[in-house]
Amino acid sequence: MTTNAELVIDVEGLRRTYTGGFEAVRSVSFSVARGELFALLGTNGAGKTSTLELLEGLAAPTGGSVRVLGHDPHVERAKVRPRVGVMLQEGGFPSQLTVLETARMWSGCTSGARPVGEALELVGLGKRHAVRVVQLSGGERRRLDLAMAVLGRPEVLFLDEPTTGLDAEGRRETWELVRELREQGTTVLLTTHYLEEAEELADRLAIMHEGRIAAEGRVDEVVAAHPSRISFELPAGYHLGDLPPLGQLGVTEHRLTGRTVQLTTPALQRAATGLLVWAQGVGVELRGLDVRSASLEEAFLHIAREAKESAAAVPAATNTTRDEVAAR
Template sequence: MENGESVIEATEVWRRYAGGFAAVRGVSFSVARGELFALLGTNGAGKTSTVELLEGLARPAEGSVRVLGRDPFRERSLVRPRTGVMLQEGGFPSELTVTETIRMWAGCTSGARPAAEALEMVGLGPRRDVRVKQLSGGERRRLDLALAVLGRPEVLFLDEPTTGLDAEGRRETWALVRSLRDSGTTVLLTTHYLEEAEELADRLTILHEGRTAASGRVADVVARYPSRLSFRLPEGFFLGDLPPLAPLGVLGHETAGRLVRLRTDDLQRTATGLLVWARDTGVELEGLDARSASLEEAFLAIAATRTPAEPPADRTAAPGEMAAPGAPAGGRA
């Protein structure tokens, strides 16, 4: 991160669709210049609806969004040339070659990189003369990314950038995204791959049911959730035979036959206490597995929560909103 200047700001943002359904409910966050920020969400959490507001495709029903200090909807002509957008799925003329597609897009982009440079960045140089219809799904995602970075954007929105890529392609894309961030580009990333967010993000926000469920540095968000330790007790031993668990930092437990699962806020203390007990007792803890808290566990814990349903507001979609027939299905939440 270069400094504390916020280049993306969402303040108490609401987004409603026809019928009063609120896909986004008072969400706030900011992204500093040069930061890589992940916006995550459970199914239907309002993630894509929020990103569309930041991209200037609609304006919020309430609250405000700013990108590079401007309203991306009202001042779209000033914001759009300074941003790059990679959508979940791009639409390309199938008969054009990869190079022709890049050149066509470059004709509509201020200060575009040379086509060859953009293709080499995403590893499509050897496929430059191939028609788009002959590209694999992963190669099309690479082409999407090439178009997103073509104009040397100050702010880059990446919506599920590695969907369809194999493991090698995903790692190469991560390296490219890091290099863009390191060169000063501010990146807002959405992804269903929690490993990707954990690997790349400086900070993140997790949305759930249209609201902010967690926000902060990845390590800080993960630290709010317990570590886990599991093992099988030998025949003839039971949970009550273990040393007192609370002094070992254990917050809770589950058992299934001889299998014991513990949740702890101090994994080292818990593991040490159990291993010392096992040594002194002369027993083997079969299948011993100790795991620190992870972003996946934090995400799953959030996904399992439910909030009371709210009555729909008596209002229509805000100006600039798509009226979504049969909402909520109409909005890409």
Template sequence: MDFGESVIEVSGLRRRYGQSGDKGYEAVRDVSFTVRRGELFALLGTNGAGKTSTVELLEGLARPTAGRIRVLGHDPYEERGAVRPRIGVMLQEGGFPSELTAAETVRMWAGCTTGARPVDEALGLVGLSGRAGVRIKQLSGGERRRLDLALALLGRPEVLFLDEPTTGLDPEARHTTWELVRRLREEGTTVLLTTHYLEEAEALADRLAIMREGQIVATGTPAEVIGAYPARIRFAMPDGWFVGDLPPLAELGVVGHEESGGRIELQTRELQRTLTGLLLWARDKDMELEGLDARTASLEEAFLAIAGATSGRGE
């Protein structure tokens, strides 16, 4: 996909809570990135990494301690009137009047939204047409989450902020939401997503950034981030055979190995070369490699290696 100009620009962003010194803490520390028009950008990190603190600044909900933000060419805090009608925001948790129905809630929100979609259209986008007359207090957690998304889409936003959009959804509803987000992106909507579901980021994101303790520590396409970590080949050999019986591991392109419980794991950055050499060796030895499993690194493995432990900073 060809992306246009940057619609989100972040440079040297900082956000501090509380006073200076030991009485406060810096949740966002010198964060810089851009998001291009029509792109889906995922911001990942463990709890306390600073994701939500960053997104709130992009949404114009607070003033940064330092740094520069531009959303659609404007400062989202100082020029909120120019930005707010053109963005959609789905917070981690919405607060709805419990006695209103789903349709009444959308209608109320539409009264505050420029160029709002019809109520039926908004509910239909998120699969809630059949629940329009149901009171909020009677909706499931997943249904309320979908209502959150309907409100975020009400104004046909150019930029959509989704903070943990599929939390509480069952697998079917999650995949339906993914399809909706893909369709919005194909129609030109720029999406900034935070999520704890790494398969969600891997399935949807054009690019991603991983935060740790308020800083971005890795960025790139999912393939680029994953590609920095070795693939793995796991198998077991017959009794009496050991790792030392294999061909020289360096010649196979192996960069690390482990042996535990009779199973061997080889780590390689050249999966095809290593696997081919291993299988040819096993054929020559007339040996079956039991439970053979070869796969590239996953985003989860890369994330766990990159994100590491946090120091308990706030989201």
């Protein structure tokens, strides 16, 4: 269990409401230990960037508290900012400056900056130093954003969608750099739409939906909380009732669409083995057999689906309550 002395980021009951009353962050709480990489996931509009901006000190929370390196990042910005690197979704560097000029300008505003050439080499822009920012590709601009974020050798690094616009090779190279920084002791908080990225890099993660945290933990913990799936085509002449008792196989949910059977189970090996033994015993082939273990993508989609179903049920529940009140 993480102790307070080890915490680099500590968020309690965080809320953020915009003008007009829209509540983007609704009582969010989590913590990140020193040297840990924590991924914040969620659908568009889930509140990831709004949360990250509060941690970066770019705005004051409407409610709750944020501590980064033991300080309020908004009120005590001068104590936090020199020790933190920030990569926003868009860097906004002057378009007519060259890559090298941009790095030198940023270096002049950064405490304890590493050599600019070293920073550019880290992200693969060493040979592009004379190119103007406006002439860079979208992926190269993201590399420049990352170079400026790590220029000051930060203790804490905030990465907001760091690999958007990068090709597969660039994404892998960025992952390697982030791993190296973490191994050197940098604490990283990452937001990403790429679930593979979170699986590759994160020690722990949280999945946000509509401003709240719907799931949190290690990747394997979050995945394990969601079932695996098996699908296949019913053999000719057989019906669903001819299969072995699904409950005994550990199947918790089943669906028949045409001739295709879809099973949901937390006991994948037992269910798959039981089906295959049955098929062999009666001498049939399970065509289209697809055995799929639980994954972060499945967990993510399940959470999003559950949240939508809950939201759809709210109006009905509200109407029922109003009818009951009227009846009284």
